[in-house]
Amino acid sequence: MNISYKWLKDYLDTTLNPHEIAAILTQLGLETGSVEEVESVKGGLKGLVVGEVLTCQPHPGSDHLSLTTVNLGSGEAVPIVCGAPNVAAGQKVIVATVGTILYKGDESFTIQKSKIRGEVSMGMICAEDEIGLGNDHSGIMVLEEQAVPGTPAATYFHIESDYCLEVDLTPNRIDSGSHIGVARDLAAYLSQKEKTNYSRPSVESFKINKQTHPIAVTIASPEACPRYAGLSITGVTIKESPEWLKNRLRVIGLKPINNVVDITNYVLFETGQPLHAFDLSAIKGNRIVVGTLPAGTRFKTLDEVERSLDEKDLMICNASEGMCIGGVFGGFESGIKESTRDLFLESALFNPVYIRKTARRHGLNTDASFRFERGVDPNGTLYALKRAALLICEWAGGEIASDIVDVQADPSALLPFPVTINYQRVNRLIGKEIPRDVVKNILQALEISILSESGDELQLAVPPYRVDVRREADVIEELLRIYGYNKVEPGISVKSTLQHAGHPDKQKLQNLVSETLTANGFHEIMNNSLTKATYYDSLTGFKSENCVRLFNPLSSDLNAMRQTLLFGGLETILRNTNFRNPDLKLYEFGNVYFFDGSKQYDNPVKNYREEEHLALWVTGTQEHENWVAKPKATTFFTLKGYVEKILLRLGISSANTQQEYFSNEIFREGVDYSFNQVKIARMGILSKEILRGSDIQAEVYYADIHWTALLHAIRKLKVAYTPLPKFPEVRRDLALLIDKEVSFSSIRMWAMRTEKDLLKSVSIFDVYEGEHLPEGKKSYAVSFILRDDSKTLNDKLIEKTMEKLMNAFKRELGAQIR
Numbered sequence: 027m028n029i030s031y032k033w034l035k036d037y038l039d040t041t042l043n044p045h046e047i048a049a050i051l052t053q054l055g056l057e058t059g060s061v062e063e064v065e066s067v068k069g070g071l072k073g074l075v076v077g078e079v080l081t082c083q084p085h086p087g088s089d090h091l092s093l094t095t096v097n098l099g100s101g102e103a104v105p106i107v108c109g110a111p112n113v114a115a116g117q118k119v120i121v122a123t124v125g126t127i128l129y130k131g132d133e134s135f136t137i138q139k140s141k142i143r144g145e146v147s148m149g150m151i152c153a154e155d156e157i158g159l160g161n162d163h164s165g166i167m168v169l170e171e172q173a174v175p176g177t178p179a180a181t182y183f184h185i186e187s188d189y190c191l192e193v194d195l196t197p198n199r200i201d202s203g204s205h206i207g208v209a210r211d212l213a214a215y216l217s218q219k220e221k222t223n224y225s226r227p228s229v230e231s232f233k234i235n236k237q238t239h240p241i242a243v244t245i246a247s248p249e250a251c252p253r254y255a256g257l258s259i260t261g262v263t264i265k266e267s268p269e270w271l272k273n274r275l276r277v278i279g280l281k282p283i284n285n286v287v288d289i290t291n292y293v294l295f296e297t298g299q300p301l302h303a304f305d306l307s308a309i310k311g312n313r314i315v316v317g318t319l320p321a322g323t324r325f326k327t328l329d330e331v332e333r334s335l336d337e338k339d340l341m342i343c344n345a346s347e348g349m350c351i352g353g354v355f356g357g358f359e360s361g362i363k364e365s366t367r368d369l370f371l372e373s374a375l376f377n378p379v380y381i382r383k384t385a386r387r388h389g390l391n392t393d394a395s396f397r398f399e400r401g402v403d404p405n406g407t408l409y410a411l412k413r414a415a416l417l418i419c420e421w422a423g424g425e426i427a428s429d430i431v432d433v434q435a436d437p438s439a440l441l442p443f444p445v446t447i448n449y450q451r452v453n454r455l456i457g458k459e460i461p462r463d464v465v466k467n468i469l470q471a472l473e474i475s476i477l478s479e480s481g482d483e484l485q486l487a488v489p490p491y492r493v494d495v496r497r498e499a500d501v502i503e504e505l506l507r508i509y510g511y512n513k514v515e516p517g518i519s520v521k522s523t524l525q526h527a528g529h530p531d532k533q534k535l536q537n538l539v540s541e542t543l544t545a546n547g548f549h550e551i552m553n554n555s556l557t558k559a560t561y562y563d564s565l566t567g568f569k570s571e572n573c574v575r576l577f578n579p580l581s582s583d584l585n586a587m588r589q590t591l592l593f594g595g596l597e598t599i600l601r602n603t604n605f606r607n608p609d610l611k612l613y614e615f616g617n618v619y620f621f622d623g624s625k626q627y628d629n630p631v632k633n634y635r636e637e638e639h640l641a642l643w644v645t646g647t648q649e650h651e652n653w654v655a656k657p658k659a660t661t662f663f664t665l666k667g668y669v670e671k672i673l674l675r676l677g678i679s680s681a682n683t684q685q686e687y688f689s690n691e692i693f694r695e696g697v698d699y700s701f702n703q704v705k706i707a708r709m710g711i712l713s714k715e716i717l718r719g720s721d722i723q724a725e726v727y728y729a730d731i732h733w734t735a736l737l738h739a740i741r742k743l744k745v746a747y748t749p750l751p752k753f754p755e756v757r758r759d760l761a762l763l764i765d766k767e768v769s770f771s772s773i774r775m776w777a778m779r780t781e782k783d784l785l786k787s788v789s790i791f792d793v794y795e796g797e798h799l800p801e802g803k804k805s806y807a808v809s810f811i812l813r814d815d816s817k818t819l820n821d822k823l824i825e826k827t828m829e830k831l832m833n834a835f836k837r838e839l840g841a842q843i844r
Contacts, residue, residue, distance in 0.1 A: 028278035029208055031189035033296075037209040039223040040216065044189035047212065051193060054211050055507055056202055059192045066186050066273040067158045073126030073137070074157060074179035075099065076169065082108075082115045087143040094151070096121055099176015107147040112165035118173040119166055120157060122150045129158060159183065184269055188277045198494035200400035204298030214471035214508045218464070226297075229412040235425035241309060241370055246317030248435030250340045251352065253375035254316055255407045255432040257415060258306060260368040262286065262424035271421070286362050286369065289417045291393070299373060299402055299410035300394035302342075302350060306368035308360035311345025314370075319348055326358040327351065339384045340376065353381040353398040355390050368427070371418070373411035375404050375439065383578060403491035404440045408432065442475065442487035447498045449482045455502050458514045468508045474501070530737055535676065536615060539640065542675055546668065548611040548642070553594030555617065559586035561593050567692055574619045574634060587619035591641035592692070592712075592728060596720040599645060608724060609646030615733065616641070640731040642668060642709075645724050662695065662711055665727040669709050672731065673699070677743040678706075681778060681787070685771045692716055693728075701739050707731040755786065755813035758828055760835075761844035762806045763799070768839050773808060780834040784819070784827055787811045805844065 031044045042050070048058035077096040080103050085091035092113050095103035098121060106121065113119075122128060126137045126149075137150050154160035154167050157179070173182060195203055202208050206226050213224030239258035245251050264284050266272075271292060272282040278295060282288050290301040319325075321337040325348050333351075335341070340352035349360035353376040362369060381398040385391060408430065415426055434440070453459045465484075469476060474495075475487040488495045495501060506514070540550060556579075562570045568589045579585035588594065591614055602610055620635040627633060644665045649658035670680040684700040689710075696710025709729035717726060762773065774788040792807035799805060812819060812827060835841035 027193050027195050027203060029191040029193055029205060030274060030277040031191060032186070033188075033205050033274055033277070034191075034209055034212075037206055037224060037226055038212055040212070044191060048191055050212060050215055051191070051208065053510065053512070054215055055196070055199065056208065056211065057194045059194055062190050062192075064188050064190045064277045066188070066276050067183075068129045069127060069134075069158070070187060071157060071179040071183065071185050073123050074120055074152070075123060076173045076175055076177040076179065076182055077104075077119050077121035077151070078175045079113065079115050079117045079119060079151075082113055085143060085145060087145070091142065093145055096149070096151070097175045098123065098149075099174070104148045105146050106149045106151055107142040107145050108151045108166065110151065110153065110166040112168070113151060117166075118169040118171065118175070120152045120169070120179050122152055122157070124148055126150075128152075128156060130156075186273050188273070190277055190279075197400055200298070200397060200402070200493065201491050203397055203400070204294075205296050207298055210471075210473070211508075214468060215510075217467065217471050218509070226409075227413060229409060229416060232412040232416055233426070234429055236427050237429060239306060239312075239368065239427040241306075241312055241314055241428060241431060243314045243431050243433045244316070245433050245435040246315055247340060250318075250377045250380040251316045251374060252377070252436035252439040253404060253407055253432070253434050254314075254372070255374065255411055255430060256314070256370055256372045257411065257426060257430045258368065258370050258428035259415060259418055259424045260306070260427040262367060262369060262418060262422040264362060264364050264366050264422065268421055284362065284364075285422045286366070286418055289414055289421065290371075293410050293414040293417070294393060294397075297403075297406055297410045297413065298397060299406045300353065300397055301410060301414050302356055302372045302394075303362050304342075304349060304360045304370045304372065305362060305366045306370050307366075308349060309344045309370055310347070313345045315343045315345070316352065316374075317341065317343065319343070323348065325351070328356045328358055328361050330358055333388055336384070336387055338380070339387070340380050342372070351384060351388070351390075352376055354385050354388070354395045355392055368424075369418075371411060371415060373407040373414075375402060375407055386578065386580065389581070401491070401493040403489070405490065440490060442489055443492075443496055444477075445486045445488055445496070445498060445501055447484050447486060447501050449484075451498065452502050452505060455499065456506050456509075456514060457517070460505070460509060464509065465505060468505050469501075472504060472508065474504075530741055532737060535737065536733075539672055539675065540613075540615075542672065543613045543642070543668070546611070546671075548613045548668075551595065551598050551612050551614045553588075553591070553598065553614060553616065554584065555588055555619070556580075556584040557586060557588045557593060558583050562586075562589060565691060567690060572620050572622065574621045588616075589618055589620060590730065591616050591618065591639055592716075592730070593720070595641055595643045595728070596716075596722060596726070599643060599726060600720055600722055603722065603724070609650070610643065612643040614641050615639075637735075638733040640672075640733045642729040642731075643726060644668070645722075645726045660725070660727060662727060665709055665729055666697070669699070669707055669729050669731070673701075673707070673736075676736065676740055677745060678740065681774065684775075685769075687769065701736075704735055704739050705732065706736045706739055751813060751815055753814060753816075753818050755811050756819050756824055757809055757811055758824065759791075759807060759809050760828070760832065762808060762835060762839075763803055763842040763844055764806060764835075764839055766795070766802055766804050768841075770806065770808075772839060773806065773835065776834050776838050777810065777831055780830055781812075781827055784812045784814055784823075785810060785831075786813050 044061045048061045051058045075098055077098050080095045080097055083093045085093050090109060092108045094106050094108050094113060096106050098104055122137045124137055124139050127134050140147055151166045153163050153165060155163045202211055209224055213222045216222040239260055241258060243254055245254055264286060267282050267285045267288040271288050275282050275288060275291060280291055286303050290303055294300050318337055318339060319335050319341050323335040324332050325335050326332045341348040342350040342352050349357045376398045378399050378401050381395055385395040449462060466476060473489050477485040477487055495504060559570060559573045559575060562568045562573055572589060574587040576585055595612055595614060599610055618637050618639055622633055644660050646660060647657050648660040648664055651657040678701055686698045688696050692713060693710035694713045696708060698705055699707040712726045712728050770790050777785060777788045789809050790806055791809055794805040812824060832843050
């Protein structure tokens with residue numbers, strides 16, 4: 027939310043500069059992200075002055091240019107070549123002098139002394155669009171006769187410089203979603219040091235001029251609209267807003283539209299109460315009904331988009347049709363137009379839940395819905411209504427032509443919240459004894475009424491606009507916020523609790539694996555746990571019905587909790603690829619979530635399951651081209667090596683895992699890793715269908731490590747020290763002719779089972795399939811490393827061991843020794 031420094035000072039008497047105010051607001055919990063100087067016109071009209079055209083003659087070398095001399099207030103006649111058709115002697119004009127910078131959008135150019143078709147020109151006589159004061163380019167601006175030559179244009183047009191403070195509002199602090207709200211917090215803080223004058227504009231002058239245009243109001247959905255107020259104003263003239271009003275809106279980033287619409291926006295950002303103005307002629311039957319319309323009803327909004335309404339969308343209707351989506355967006359037919367002469371001004375209180383759901387359904391996020399979603403002041407509707415009515419009558423003309431209609435469907439919504447606080451608990455929670463008079467002063471400054479005081483207790487009435495203050499702890503937090511966190515001194519003793527990390531230490535191992543991956547060139551990513559439920563519509567491994575869905579999603583792209591880390595990583599890959607960063611190695615630690623509705627439990631939480639996973643993605647080039655090597659593409663075995671390196675780092679050798687190869691709709695080729703009959707990891711090449719669904723062209727290799735199951739599997743593993751071997755190892759090679767279906771993992775498994783003492787490792791160094799082999803066969807060249815840790819191996823023992831291995835391969839795998 028943007029706050030204007032000058033606008034803020036309309037309600038608060040302070041000499042603090044914008045940066046000092048920003049620092050205080052941040053201390054008060056209204057974090058101010060930036061302070062920027064803003065000019066109502068870009069460049070502030072610097073270098074532009076009022077000039078008087080002394081002479082005007084046709085240019086001898088052109089049929090559309092004029093030679094003029096202009097008095098700029100210095101007493102000298104300055105020659106300027108002008109191309110405007112309406113330039114004439116005696117006019118008062120705006121002149122850009124030499125060196126002036128003029129802006130057009132994001133572009134700028136500097137006025138220089140030049141020769142135009144042989145004639146010297148020492149400046150430029152400007153049209154309104156050339157200096158940012160309008161859109162007219164038909165001719166130069168001609169000022170009033172009273173304009174004085176030499177007067178700076180910024181002075182003549184009352185151009186202001188202001189500061190815009192960008193305040194980051196948390197959802198619970200909508201009470202500060204306006205200039206008056208921010209001023210109230212500042213005044214409460216400053217009043218601790220000295221008396222600070224804080225006030226809001228008076229509406230005492232409000233009066234009813236006549237009662238010729240009454241509008242009846244019916245609230246058909248009281249649960250959605252606790253209060254609805256409004257009045258009629260007739261005889262208005264829709265025109266451009268006064269300069270001060272346009273400047274106020276421009277500083278906070280709003281584009282002025284017309285006087286009536288600008289006033290409703292002004293009062294919104296002044297008070298925090300959204301308003302809406304209807305063309306009175308659009309209210310058929312002189313009746314407003316606040317309710318809902320049947321599902322599927324078509325309604326055209328102010329942006330000229332026709333929308334299909336939901337049966338729960340709150341609508342502001344006339345006697346026969348909808349006019350406005352309540353609290354969210356106005357209707358096209360009932361909006362204020364240039365032809366509008368009579369209007370109805372609305373100020374209402376809507377149920378935040380209704381507004382939030384409607385805004386999400388239609389993808390609308392307006393300044394009004396932003397405030398109604400969080401809760402506006404139930405007692406501020408009439409003040410804002412009167413304030414806007416007075417401004418409209420002042421700047422648009424017209425008269426108030428009806429009584430204020432104020433329908434309260436739920437009067438209890440207007441009542442304050444009773445809260446009791448205890449001085450002793452205040453001091454205990456804050457950690458410092460705060461004088462009682464200071465407590466009372468802060469409460470009064472925050473408009474929290476003290477109903478009674480008895481001993482150590484205060485009975486309070488919290489205004490209903492403080493939607494986040496309902497308990498004693500909330501009030502104490504408010505006291506500390508205004509009193510100042512920095513004023514609470516730290517104690518002289520430090521209290522801590524000794525903690526014993528369980529085995530395995532989850533955080534320690536996560537850091538260990540993260541460091542390993544980062545050292546191998548991986549980048550850690552963190553994706554949103556919210557994702558699209560449609561990702562799981564066509565997957566058998568992950569079912570759509572197992573999604574944990576949100577009741578009130580922000581959008582259809584964030585309507586479910588993720589069941590896998592896969593798709594978040596693919597979105598990251600796509601984003602990086604689009605920015606020409608295709609060579610990626612990524613990893614993410616994150617939780618995945620599942621819902622199982624097949625069983626009914628007394629505790630519904632048991633239907634939900636949460637697991638922690640580690641995911642790896644590798645794509646693109648593994649090694650870039652350089653002067654000694656050509657580029658090397660990433661392969662299946664690139665990622666397989668990283669997965670096995672992680673397992674080994676945690677104490678699980680790949681030789682001790684069971685590996686099962688597979689393919690499905692996610693993996694074109696994949697392998698499952700199991701340890702002690704528990705699946706701990708899955709990796710492979712992602713299928714073309716998955717990649718196509720994410721709009722990715724390159725191959726992507728993906729690994730999903732079940733971190734929760736992996737930690738459970740290694741909980742009994744112990745790290746033991748083994749000295750370096752004292753005796754040499756021996757290598758023997760075998761060429762095995764086996765069926766194509768037999769994998770190397772089967773060879774290694776039977777080798778390890780057959781010889782557990784001497785065999786240290788098994789590796790494959792050649793695979794042959796093709797000519798000179800029987801059909802359905804392949805040849806593996808396998809090496810075996812043998813070693814006895816107690817003595818040097820002799821030939822007899824080596825040959826006996828190899829004989830055992832060959833017999834096992836023949837018996838179990840049907841292998842032939844070549």
